[in-house]
Amino acid sequence: xxxxxxxxxxxxxxxxxxxxxxxxxxxxxxxxxxxxxxxxxxxxxxxxxxxxxxxxxxxxxxxxxxxxxxxxxxxxxxxxxxxxxxxxxxxxxxxxxxxxxxxxxxxxxxxxxxxxxxxxxxxxxxxxxxxxxxxxxxxxxxxxxxxxxxxxxxxxxxxxxxxxxxxxxxxxxxxxxxxxxxxxxxxxxxxxxxxxxxxxxxxxxxxxxxxxxxxxxxxxxxxxxxxxxxxxxxxxxxxxxxxxxxxxxxxxxxxxxxxxxxxxxxxxxxxxxxxxxxxxxxxxxxxxxxxxxxxxxxxxxxxxxxxxxxxxxxxxxxxxxxxxxxxxxxxxxxxxxxxxxxxxxxxxxxxxxxxxxxxxxxxxxxxxxxxxxxxxxxxxxxxxxxxxxxxxxxxxxxxxxxxxxxxxxxxxxxxxxxxxxxxxxxxxxxxxxxxxxxxxxxxxxxxxxxxxxxxxxxxxxxxxxxxxxxxxxxxxxxxxxxxxxxxxxxxxxxxxxxxxxxxxxxxxxxxxxxxxxxxxxxxxxxxxxxxxxxxxxxxxxxxxxxxxxxxxxxxxxxxxxxxxxxxxxxxxxxx
Ligand code: ARG
Numbered sequence: 001x002x003x004x005x006x007x008x009x010x011x012x013x014x015x016x017x018x019x020x021x022x023x024x025x026x027x028x029x030x031x032x033x034x035x036x037x038x039x040x041x042x043x044x045x046x047x048x049x050x051x052x053x054x055x056x057x058x059x060x061x062x063x064x065x066x067x068x069x070x071x072x073x074x075x076x077x078x079x080x081x082x083x084x085x086x087x088x089x090x091x092x093x094x095x096x097x098x099x100x101x102x103x104x105x106x107x108x109x110x111x112x113x114x115x116x117x118x119x120x121x122x123x124x125x126x127x128x129x130x131x132x133x134x135x136x137x138x139x140x141x142x143x144x145x146x147x148x149x150x151x152x153x154x155x156x157x158x159x160x161x162x163x164x165x166x167x168x169x170x171x172x173x174x175x176x177x178x179x180x181x182x183x184x185x186x187x188x189x190x191x192x193x194x195x196x197x198x199x200x201x202x203x204x205x206x207x208x209x210x211x212x213x214x215x216x217x218x219x220x221x222x223x224x225x226x227x228x229x230x231x232x233x234x235x236x237x238x239x240x241x242x243x244x245x246x247x248x249x250x251x252x253x254x255x256x257x258x259x260x261x262x263x264x265x266x267x268x269x270x271x272x273x274x275x276x277x278x279x280x281x282x283x284x285x286x287x288x289x290x291x292x293x294x295x296x297x298x299x300x301x302x303x304x305x306x307x308x309x310x311x312x313x314x315x316x317x318x319x320x321x322x323x324x325x326x327x328x329x330x331x332x333x334x335x336x337x338x339x340x341x342x343x344x345x346x347x348x349x350x351x352x353x354x355x356x357x358x359x360x361x362x363x364x365x366x367x368x369x370x371x372x373x374x375x376x377x378x379x380x381x382x383x384x385x386x387x388x389x390x391x392x393x394x395x396x397x398x399x400x401x402x403x404x405x406x407x408x409x410x411x412x413x414x415x416x417x418x419x420x421x422x423x424x425x426x427x428x429x430x431x432x433x434x435x436x437x438x439x440x441x442x443x444x445x446x447x448x449x450x451x452x453x454x455x456x457x458x459x460x461x462x463x464x465x466x467x468x469x470x471x472x473x474x475x476x477x478x479x480x481x482x483x484x485x486x487x488x489x490x491x492x493x494x495x496x497x498x499x500x501x502x503x504x505x506x507x508x509x510x511x512x513x514x515x516x517x518x519x520x521x522x523x524x525x526x527x528x529x530x531x532x533x534x535x536x537x538x539x540x541x542x543x544x545x546x547x548x549x550x551x552x553x554x555x556x557x558x559x560x561x562x563x564x565x566x567x568x569x570x571x572x573x574x575x
Contacts, residue, residue, distance in 0.1 A: 001094060001097065001106060001108065001503060002108060002503040002504050002507065003094070003500055003501065003503070003504055004027055004038075004504045005504075006070070007025075007027055007038055007070065007084065008024075008025050008027045010065065010068055010070065011025030011027060011040045011042070011061070011065065011082075011084075012024065012025045012042075014061050014064035014065045015042065015043065015046075015061055017064055018057075018060040018061045018063070018064045019043075019046065019050060019057060019060060019061065021046060021049070021050070023042055023045070023046055024042050025040050025042045026040065026041040026042035026045075027039070027040055027041075028041060030083065033494075033497075035077060035083050036073065036075065036083035036084050036085040037084060037085055037086045037497060038083075038084045038086075039077070039081050039082065039083050039084065040061070040081065040082040040084065041081055043057050043058045043061055043080050043081070043082065044058075044079060044080040044081065047080060053080075054079055054080025055076055055079065055080050057080060058076045058080045058081065058082050059076055061082055062074040062075065062076055062082045065082065065084070069087060069089075069090055070086060070087060070090045071084055071085060071086060071087055071090075072085045072086065072087040072088065073085040086497070086500075088487040088493060088496070089487075091487065091496050091497065091500050092483075092484065092485040092486055092487055092496065094106070094500050095483075095485050095496055095499055095500060095551070095552075095555060096482075096483045096484050096485055096551075098499070098500075098502075098555060099481070099482065099483055099485070099551055099554065099555050100482065105502065105555075105558050105559060105562055106502065106503055107149070107150075107502060107503040107506050107507075108503065109150065109151030110150050110151040110152065110507065110510070113151045113152050113153060114152050114153070114335035114336055115152070115153045115154075115155070115332055115333055115334045115335050115336075116147055116152050116153070116154050116155070116334065116335065116336045116337070116338065117154075117155045117157055117328050117332060117334045117336070117337040117338070118140055118143055118144045118147070118154060118155070118156050118157065118337075118338045118340065119140075119157050119159045119324075119337060119338065119339045119340065119341075120136050120137060120139070120140020120141070120143070120144070120156065120157075120158070120338075120340040121133055121136050121137040121140055121158050121245075121250070121252070121340075122136065122158055122159040122160060122161065122257075122341070123160065123161065123241065124160070124161030124162075124166070125160060125161060125162045125166070125191075125233055125234055125237045125257075126166060126170055126188070126191035126192060126195050126233055126237060127188070127191075127192055127195070129241065129244060129390075129391045130391070131372075131373045131380075131381050131391070131394075132342045132372075133391075134373075134391055134394075134433075135342075135370050135373065135433055135438075136340045136341060136342070136370070137245075137248060137250055138248070138250075138429075138430050138433050138434060138568065139340050139368070139370060139433070139434065139438055139515065140156070140340040140368075141156075141248070141249075141250045141568045142430075142434055142515040142518075142566060142567045142568055143338065143340065143368065143513050143515065144156045145565065145566050145567075145568060146506065146509050146510045146515060146518065146566045147510050149506065149510075149566060150506060150507055150510035150511075152510070154253075155253050155254060155328075155332055155334070156251070156252045156253045156254070157252060157253065157254040157255075157256055157328075158252040158254070158255045158256075158257070159256060159257060159258065159324065160234075160238075160255060160257030160258065160259075161257065161258055162234050162237075162257035162258055162259045163257065163258040163259040163262060163320065164258065164316075164317070165216060165314070166195060167215075167216055167219055167226075167230055167233070168212035168213055168214075168215045168216030168217075168219070169195060169198040169199055169202060169212045170191065170194060170195055170198065170229075170233055171212070171215040171216075171219070171226055171229050171230075172198060172208065172211045172212045172215055173194040173195060173197060173198030173201075173212075174194055174229070176198075176208075177194050177197050177198065178190065178194045183236065187236030187237065187239075187240055188236070188237055188240045191233060191236070191237065198212065213312075216314075220262070220314075234257075234259075238255075243392075244391055244392065244395075247395055247422070247426065248395075248426065248430075248568070249426075249568055249570075250568065256324070256327075258317070258320045261320050261323035261324055261327065264323040264326070264327070265315040265319050265320065265323060268308070268319055268322050268323050268326070269285055269308050269309050269315070269319065271359070272285070272287065272308060272322075272355070272359075273285065275358075275359070276292075277292065277355065277358050277359065278306075278308055279291075281305070282311060283311030284307055284309060284310055284311045285307070285308050285309040286305035286306060286307045286308065287305060287306040287308065287351070287355055288303075288305050289302075289305075289306075289351075289354065290303060292358065294358075295354060295358065296350075296354050298350075299350060299351060299354055304347070304351070306318055306351040306352070306355055308322070317348070318348065318351070318352060321348075321352050322352065322355060322356060322359075325337065325352070325356045325361060325363065325365065326356075326359075326361065328363070329361050329363050334363055335363060335364060336363065336364040336365070336366065337363060337364075337365050337366070338366050338368045338513060339365070339366070339367050339368060340368045340370070340513075341367065341368070341369065341370075342369065342370060342372075343367075343369030343370055343371060343439060345367070345369070346367055346369055349365075349367035350367075352365075353365045353367075366513070368438070368513045369438070369439060370438040370439060371436075371438070371439055371440045371441035371442065372441045373433075373441070373442060373443075373444050374441055374442065374443045374444065375443070375444060376443065376444075376445070378443070381444055394429070395425070395426055395429065397446075398425035398426060398428055398429045398449075398450070399421040399422055399425035399426065400421070400425070401425065401446060401450050402420070402421050402424040402425035402428060402450050402458065403417045403418060403420075403421040403424075403425070404417075405450055405451075405452070405458075406420060406421075406424060406575070409452055410452060410462070410575065412575065416574065416575075420572050420575065423461070423569075423570035423572050424450075424457075424458050424461060424572070424575075425450070426569075427457040427458065427461060427564070427569040427570055428449050428450045428456060428457040428458050429449065429457075430457065430567060430568055430569050431449075431456060431457025431460065431519060431567065431569060432444070432448070432449040432456070432457065434515045434516060434518075434519050434567050435455060435516055435519035435520070435523070436516060437514075437516055438513075438514065438515075438516065455523045457564075457569055459523075459526060460522045460523065460526045460560060460563075460564060460569075461564065461569070461570075461571060461572060461575060462575050463526035463529050463530060463556075463560060464526075464557060464560035464561055464564065464571045464572075465571075465572055465573060465574055465575035466529070466533065466575075467529065467553050467554070467556050467557035467560065468557055468573040468574065469574070470533075470538055470539065470553050471550065471553055471554060471557060473539055474538070474539055474550055476550060478554060481547075481550050481551055481554045482547075482551065483547060483548060483551035484547070484548065484551070485548045485551045485552060486544065486545075486548045487548075488545075489535060489536050490535075491528070491531045491532045491534070491535040491536050492532065492536060492548075492549070492552060494528050494531065494532075495525075495528040495529060495531075495532045495552055495556065496552065498521070498524050498525050498528050499525065499552070499555055499556065499559060501521060502521065502559050502562070502563070505517050505518060505521040506518065506566070509566075515566070515567055518563050518566050518567060519563075519567060521563060522560060522563040522564065522567075525556065525559060525560060525563070526560065529556045529560075532552065532556075536549055537549075538550060538553055
């Protein structure tokens with residue numbers, strides 16, 4: 001069960017019964033366990049309205065709550081807060097129920113499930129995936145997994161950048177500078193090399209630039225030869241992407257790239273013109289927010305038009321994105337769409353969402369933005385420019401370092417370290433990304449990232465493996481572990497309080513697209529498991545205590561694996 005909504009409802013009822021008003025309880029976890037587990041802040045705001053001293057009001061509410069079995073203590077604090085200390089017996093019952101719930105570990109599905117599209121990864125054809133796409137891929141995958149587990153219907157869509165000006169350049173570029181053998185051997189590398197050459201040359205060679213535009217026009221008009229070339233570029237890029245997605249364990253439900261909407265684009269522009277949302281301007285078609293009644297005043301003031309057709313007739317990223325929203329609303333009846341994209345594109349999404357709103361689409365659209373990954377020198381890590389690292393080489397290095405460290409620091413057998421290198425190395429890269437508040441930039445630091453102490457993926461995996469090991473040594477069948485849980489030692493009480501939070505954490509992470517809530521929970525949980533091992537012998541304990549501690553160990557194991565799973569990280573059983 002979810003603790004917070006339950007306590008909040010109890011507190012709201014107590015406010016109603018004691019003070020005779022309907023008011024939100026405003027429940028928060030306390031910062032300091034010495035003050036209890038949760039605090040009610042809502043009473044403070046009622047003092048004025050009820051013309052009474054807030055502490056006196058808080059007294060009355062606390063007296064009402066005191067009889068509830070969930071609480072061991074309800075105390076007044078500060079100017080009018082109520083501090084709640086949960087009862088150990090009550091937490092133990094909550095955890096017994098979670099233990100028995102093998103399918104969901106006590107996490108209830110959301111009450112109002114939605115259909116949610118998650119647009120993520122979405123790299124551009126003929127370019128190596130860069131670190132921005134790595135973030136989008138890892139974050140998007142964790143968001144998909146979390147929403148799905150929370151009970152929503154999720155469509156994970158890889159909206160590839162597979163249409164547009166780069167193809168004219170690629171077609172002429174391959175003809176004049178390309179190598180068939182290189183394209184076979186390392187397709188993306190070759191496409192990228194040719195693209196770079198071609199776009200450089202187009203700047204100084206007008207005939208070449210014209211030829212590229214002509215090829216693009218032919219492609220968009222359906223010329224079979226150019227279509228075939230385009231298909232080939234898309235296919236080789238996709239198979240190279242598949243290798244990365246496989247290594248990352250990431251899957252998509254759909255791969256509807258920009259090209260999938262090509263045929264819908266003229267209709268989109270026509271509709272915008274008909275509805276008076278867009279107008280012609282020097283041959284181009286644009287939305288001027290300042291001229292539209294009821295448009296977002298902020299966009300109106302910015303005076304940046306949203307261009308949906310260029311004067312040469314070409315459609316843009318923006319046009320495709322409008323068509324994509326309409327498709328998702330119609331075809332999937334989506335309630336929400338999340339765009340997991342670099343926050344530097346926030347201007348584009350603000351405009352897009354506004355145009356779509358003006359069109360009358362009621363779907364909720366959110367830009368799930370994220371910051372940059374910085375190198376040791378504090379500037380963005382780059383993958384292009386030749387020397388800089390590619391995604392594949394980053395993952396290789398992670399695996400290499402993880403393998404070495406498992407032997408050196410955990411003393412693992414080399415064969416086992418080898419077997420675990422991908423799970424631990426790639427898990428470390430993912431965790432380092434997902435533990436961050438996604439909107440901030442973060443510095444990529446190998447030593448912190450691959451660590452068996454401190455807030456790092458391998459540490460969480462290691463604590464999970466230790467749970468597995470204790471349970472293995474107990475000789476108990478996992479299916480037979482049923483508690484009951486009884487909390488006596490301080491380390492057990494602290495561990496149990498953390499375990500009881502998982503359902504709230506999962507739902508908070510799902511609702512806000514913040515996987516770092518899950519990562520933070522895992523780290524706190526792993527740390528409390530470590531203290532528990534230190535102070536509470538499991539295997540040598542006497543029967544009722546042993547059963548309770550095995551239950552805590554098993555629930556910890558399941559939650560660590562569950563949480564890592566939501567982040568797309570493996571949980572090896574031996575480490
Ligand atoms: N291909 C784009 C890029 O690499 C990201 C696409 C994001 N999704 C979208 N519907 N605009 O920048």
